[in-house]
Amino acid sequence: MLRLALLWPTLLITLLSPITLADEVRIAIAANFTDTSRQLAERFQTDSGHRAIISYGSTGKLYAQIRNGAPFDVFLAADQQRPALLEQQGLAVAGSRFTYASGKLVLWSPNGERFVDGTDFLTGGRFQRLAMANPQTAPYGLAAQQVLQKLALWPALQPRVVRGESIAQTFQFVATANTDAGFVALAQVRAWPQSAGSLWEIPQTYYQPISQQAVLLVRGQDNPAAQAWMNFLSSEPAQALIRQAGYGAGP
Incomplete structure (x- = not known):
């Protein structure tokens, strides 16, 4: 004991x-x-x-x-x-x-018929609203700005851009069809439970790492x-x- x-x-x-x-x-x-x-x-x-x-x-x-x-x-x-x-x-x-x-930036829409070529979609202007995160507070937003500047579209598309406070809010804008497409993180699309929709994996040379x-x-x-x-x-x-x-x- x-x-x-x-x-x-x-x-x-x-x-x-x-x-x-x-x-x-x-x-x-x-x-x-x-x-x-x-x-x-x-x-x-x-x-x-x-x-x-x-x-x-x-x-x-x-x-x-x-x-x-x-x-x-x-x-x-x-x-x-x-x-x-x-x-x-x-x-x-x-x-x-x-x-x-x-991080990897993509242009995405849950609509699988929205676009085939992301560059053609952006330059052709076949959309009314485009989502991106605020470049001042979100690095993915800054990367999206750099992509549009690379394509010489930044000034022209300003009236159509809808800014999210974060990349999470930006993703919600796109996922709920409040915008036609948007710049989001590849990881967010991978986590999306539905089909991939329309997706353009943007060349990483288009934006700073x-x-x-x-x-x-x-x-x-x-x-x-x-x-x-x-x-x-x-x-x-x-x-x-x-x-x-x-x-x-x-x-």
């Missing part, structure tokens, strides 16, 4: 340790990465026991929230500019920043769950899932 009594504390520590060690990480994530991050968060919790609490929005708005003291531990942006600025401003841990995915970077924020530097998330995000299982979702390679 004495021996059994001595073993009980050890047994309790063993049984309770996953719960005791589990923690939460609060992550600000660019809207284009919504579907992929949900899959990653499930895998992360299964593998580590830690829980990811995620907030989505445009990169620019999330950056502004972090600067104003929003309680995030990690930032997954859709560009490299804002994470770098946070490092320079002392709000992110120096040296923690890395590219977790490379969308290097999506993650950075550990100062608030999360002593949070084991935050560090575990950063390690997980750069791991091969996570990167394989990211590639399957329609992004280019990360680290």
Whole structure:
């Protein structure tokens, strides 16, 4: 009996340790990465026991929230500019920043008969409304602007452009047929449960690379769950899932 009594504390520590060690990480994530991050968060919790609490929005708005003291531990942006600025401003841990995915821009409509050739569709003007994210706050919106500038269509199409606050809202505009077509992320179309519709995978030479970077924020530097998330995000299982979702390679 004495021996059994001595073993009980050890047994309790063993049984309770996953719960005791589990923690939460609060992550600000660019809207284009919504579907992929949900899959990653499930895998992360299964593998580590830690829980990811995620907030989505445009990169620019999330950056502004972090600067104003929003309680995030990690930032997954859709560009490299804002994470770098946070490092320079002392709000992110120096040296923690890395590219977790490379974004791919597409022109898309759920209507499979909307267009065959994206360039012909845009230059021919056979549409009334075209969706894109706000170039000031969303990197995918900036990429869409660069595509239209490349095709010498930017000034002419301004009256027809409908801007979403984020790439997620932009996708909704297109998916609900509130616009004829729109510039969205390839990963969003891959996650769309219905048919692919009309799709033009835009040559990546038409826009500057969308290097999506993650950075550990100062608030999360002593949070084991935050560090575990950063390690997980750069791991091969996570990167394989990211590639399957329609992004280019990360680290």
